[in-house]
Amino acid sequence: MNSEIANFETEMNRGFLQILVLALLEEEMYGYSMVRTIRDLGYEVEENTLYPLLRRLEKNGWVRSRWDLSEDRPRKFYAITAAGLKLRNQLIGIRRKQDQILNRILKEKSHV
Numbered sequence: 001m002n003s004e005i006a007n008f009e010t011e012m013n014r015g016f017l018q019i020l021v022l023a024l025l026e027e028e029m030y031g032y033s034m035v036r037t038i039r040d041l042g043y044e045v046e047e048n049t050l051y052p053l054l055r056r057l058e059k060n061g062w063v064r065s066r067w068d069l070s071e072d073r074p075r076k077f078y079a080i081t082a083a084g085l086k087l088r089n090q091l092i093g094i095r096r097k098q099d100q101i102l103n104r105i106l107k108e109k110s111h112v
Helices: 003-024 031-040 047-059 082-110
Strands: 063-068 075-080
Touching: 003 031, 003 047, 003 082, 031 047, 031 075, 047 063, 075 082
Parallel strands: none
Antiparallel strands: 063 075
16 A cells, blocks of 8 residues: 555544444443454554543543453453543544445446
């Protein structure tokens, strides 16, 4: 993939990953579990991309976290807040509208 396409892909992925994380966190999860789940879905994400995003979402009140110290290895679990749920729904609405517009354009172009 050339660098120009890679730059576009990076920009597109940034917004998509935010929606994806907010959707996943309807159920409480810890960071590495999110990485595995996202990868299992066929989408590549690096831990050094996910954790800063989680911190930013938490700082803005869209995600909450808690530490689980019950096992040998402490884990920080994340879950969506009511504000995060509202944001997620708005972002999904924006994404659907964008997809509808793009699909209409592509459909019209295919009939020409």
